[in-house]
Amino acid sequence: MGVCEVCGNKYDKTFEVRLAGDSAAHTFDSFECAIHALAPTCDHCGVRIVGHGLEAKGGVFCCAHCAEQMGISSLQDRTQESVQ
Template identity: 60%
Template sequence: MPQCEVCGNDYDMAFEVHAQGAVHVFDSFECAIHRMAPVCEHCGCRVVGHGAQADGRFFCCAHCARAAGVGAEIRDRM
């Protein structure tokens, strides 16, 4: 059985994620998010939705981007 690269669980319904030339195996979306989702540079939470991006930096929302000093013109992506 495939083994999750995050938790090590052997699970018959594990799935692969292909990203940036690498193949990752997970047993749940929770583990996939833990490994793959970027981290907000202001509050540290995982960016699961659209988030905000400026100057190559990731934020969970426009509020965090502004709080981190990114220009006031940034808006949440929809």
């Protein structure tokens, strides 16, 4: 029976996650605990980035607004295309 490295729960359905370049496996009992431990945080607001996020000038951001607040104006959350 595995033990979650975040909450310490002993659970028969734990899973392991290996990050690229890291030989050690992380053991979790839920995706919630895995996100808490491994998801990057926005350099501006600190929210956990569960999706793709945005990267620029060595920073990681949850959205273009947060990147702009840190002086990076070249990013967009989405593009606008004309719809007919």
